[in-house]
Amino acid sequence: MTGKLIVNEEVFADIALAALRKVDDVIRQERKGTLAGLSRLLTGKFASKISVQKSDGDEVDSSLGTVSFDLRLVVTYGVVIPEVAAKVREAVIKDVTTLTGYKVDRVDIVVEKLVQPEEIANEQE
Numbered sequence: 001m002t003g004k005l006i007v008n009e010e011v012f013a014d015i016a017l018a019a020l021r022k023v024d025d026v027i028r029q030e031r032k033g034t035l036a037g038l039s040r041l042l043t044g045k046f047a048s049k050i051s052v053q054k055s056d057g058d059e060v061d062s063s064l065g066t067v068s069f070d071l072r073l074v075v076t077y078g079v080v081i082p083e084v085a086a087k088v089r090e091a092v093i094k095d096v097t098t099l100t101g102y103k104v105d106r107v108d109i110v111v112e113k114l115v116q117p118e119e120i121a122n123e124q125e
Contacts, residue, residue, distance in 0.1 A: 005064060007100050009052040012067050015099055016050045019091035020071075025079040026088060049112075054102070067096060068105045077114045085109045 020026050051070040069092060075084055089107045096104050 004056075005101075006056055007054075007064070007102065009054055012052045012054060012069070012096060012100070012102075013050045015095050016052070016069055016071065016092050019095045020050075020073075020088060022091050023084065023087045025076045025084050026073055064101045064103075066103045066105045067100075069107045070110070071107060072110045072112045074113045074115055075111055077116050081111055085111070 049072040051072075052067060053070075054065060054067040056065040071088065071092070073084075073088065075081065088109060092107050093104045096102060
């Protein structure tokens with residue numbers, strides 16, 4: 001049986017967001033109702049951002065395609081930034097490859113802001 005599989009960019013962004021949830025010390029915007037600890041719940045002011053660029057494969061080599069990510073992260077002050085970035089990159093690549101079959105070309109990470117733990121506490125009140 002033949003046919004084409006295309007995965008929408010929004011699906012990749014959702015997978016990347018789920019991967020971010022697995023990495024401590026990355027601050028991201030969660031849906032209301034979930035309080036998962038100091039470094040995990042923030043309002044939009046502190047939210048990390050995800051951009052996706054994808055190219056679909058062709059029918060000749062039967063590859064699904066490739067995808068690249070631009071992650072703009074907000075992290076907790078005091079973390080070792082290269083270690084957090086490596087964990088994020090590894091989690092995104094593993095989850096995207098496993099769930100979609102697409103090859104991850106790159107995961108670019110920009111740390112846009114460091115947030116003091118007391119700023120997080122103030123936002124949660």
